[in-house]
Amino acid sequence: MNLLAGKRILLGVTGGIAAYKSAELIRRLQDQGADVHVAMTNAATEFITPLTLQALSGHPVHLDLLDTETESVMGHIELARWADLILIAPASANFIARLAQGHGDDLLSTICLAAQCQVAVAPAMNQGMWANQATQLNVSALIAQQITIFGPSEGLQACGEVGEGRLLDIAGIVDLTAATFPNERLRGRKVVITAGPTREAIDPVRYISNHSSGKQGYALAEAAIEAGAEVILISGPTSLTPPERARLIPVTSAREMHTAAMQEATDADIFIGVAAVADFRPIEASDQKIKKDNTGERLTLTLEENPDIIAAVAGLNDGPYTVGFAAETSHVIDHARRKLTRKKLNMIIANDVMDQNIGFNSDQNETTIIWGSQEQTLPIASKRTIATKIVGTIADALPEARQ
Numbered sequence: 001m002n003l004l005a006g007k008r009i010l011l012g013v014t015g016g017i018a019a020y021k022s023a024e025l026i027r028r029l030q031d032q033g034a035d036v037h038v039a040m041t042n043a044a045t046e047f048i049t050p051l052t053l054q055a056l057s058g059h060p061v062h063l064d065l066l067d068t069e070t071e072s073v074m075g076h077i078e079l080a081r082w083a084d085l086i087l088i089a090p091a092s093a094n095f096i097a098r099l100a101q102g103h104g105d106d107l108l109s110t111i112c113l114a115a116q117c118q119v120a121v122a123p124a125m126n127q128g129m130w131a132n133q134a135t136q137l138n139v140s141a142l143i144a145q146q147i148t149i150f151g152p153s154e155g156l157q158a159c160g161e162v163g164e165g166r167l168l169d170i171a172g173i174v175d176l177t178a179a180t181f182p183n184e185r186l187r188g189r190k191v192v193i194t195a196g197p198t199r200e201a202i203d204p205v206r207y208i209s210n211h212s213s214g215k216q217g218y219a220l221a222e223a224a225i226e227a228g229a230e231v232i233l234i235s236g237p238t239s240l241t242p243p244e245r246a247r248l249i250p251v252t253s254a255r256e257m258h259t260a261a262m263q264e265a266t267d268a269d270i271f272i273g274v275a276a277v278a279d280f281r282p283i284e285a286s287d288q289k290i291k292k293d294n295t296g297e298r299l300t301l302t303l304e305e306n307p308d309i310i311a312a313v314a315g316l317n318d319g320p321y322t323v324g325f326a327a328e329t330s331h332v333i334d335h336a337r338r339k340l341t342r343k344k345l346n347m348i349i350a351n352d353v354m355d356q357n358i359g360f361n362s363d364q365n366e367t368t369i370i371w372g373s374q375e376q377t378l379p380i381a382s383k384r385t386i387a388t389k390i391v392g393t394i395a396d397a398l399p400e401a402r403q
């Protein structure tokens with residue numbers, strides 16, 4: 001499980017002998033799925049080179065508030081907006097003092113001032129400096145500003161003294177970093193979602209499809225991202241903008257969707273089939289536009305069955321927790337229950353697509369979630385609200401099904 005999958009962490013490195021440990025910290029944060037950008041103070045560059053941290057993070061290191069080149073790529077305000085967490089490790093006594101006072105006289109302090117996200121500080125300094133009343137008052141000021149403090153730990157220091165002031169061990173910093181995202185119930189989970197319609201070609205200009213807009217599937221992708229999941233959105237053609245943090249795999253036909261789904265589902269924790277997949281496709285798509293000959297003759301299309309994507313995913317050995325949707329026009333719950341059993345799903349969401357106010361292409365939906373012996377009806381609400389509730393129910397059901 002990647003504890004920081006998809007998380008954006010701005011690592012601030014300040015001047016102190018422990019700065020060399022930031023190299024290892026970058027790697028361990030990345031191991032947990034985080035994207036790490038680095039900002040260094042001038043003093044930090046005396047202890048470890050920006051080139052080292054650039055090579056490890058895979059991004060240019062941010063050094064100077066007034067550097068027009070790096071500001072034009074990602075300026076300090078953009079960096080502050082980009083980050084889900086700003087982690088200052090190691091944080092020197094001097095930087096802690098400046099942060100406590102609200103200074104904005106270099107890049108890192110300015111980013112911290114502009115930040116809307118959580119800021120965490122991992123102090124590292126000589127034990128006397130840490131114990132000093134001025135430092136302790138500054139740390140109290142940071143806590144009062146809702147800044148989180150990681151450590152420090154005790155032990156032998158680089159200066160030869162023994163005491164409190166060592167940078168917390170890297171594994172401890174990574175664990176505490178992950179713990180700053182407590183409400184994310186799907187943190188570390190890979191969620192694959194299919195959405196929208198499929199199109200089955202008749203000829204180069206015509207196709208068989210349906211009324212799915214993708215709204216319910218995209219809303220689920222947003223809700224899963226909000227819950228901390230890494231989201232893969234396999235989408236048929238829609239006019240929607242995908243959530244920024246979803247990895248979009250655009251597809252057109254059911255067969256393309258099937259291929260993408262089977263590739264992504266093998267290591268997924270959760271698979272949610274919201275797409276309205278065409279059950280049938282023309283046996284052969286004409287490679288030229290089919291002409292009408294004005295004789296009034298009938299045109300017969302012969303169709304063959306498409307693969308049942310969600311049934312194939314549910315049949316995988318050690319596959320993901322599999323959630324289907326049932327688009328029904330009558331006997332909604334009965335038909336949905338039958339699909340749940342026939343396709344061997346873990347959960348199904350039934351919706352009545354006869355009602356114009358819900359289901360296809362509307363902004364709202366009304367659904368019944370069915371799993372195990374349980375059933376829960378969600379009254380009419382926006383597709384986003386419904387999505388949040390579905391994600392919550394999946395998160396509740398998940399531990400029993402997949403540890």
Ligand code: PMT
Pocket residue numbers: 194196211212213214215216217254273274275276277278279306307308309310311323324325326327328339351353359360361362
């Ligand atoms: O996209 P919107 O406009 O927001 O509308 C939302 C929706 C109505 C499309 C959505 O809420 C919904 O009901 N999606 C499922 C549509 C559907 O195809 O239902 P079904 O009952 O035919 O299929 C049952 C399940 O099998 C679904 O999870 C479907 O994705 C899956 N399936 C179906 C056929 C197939 N060949 N492969 C599949 O994986």
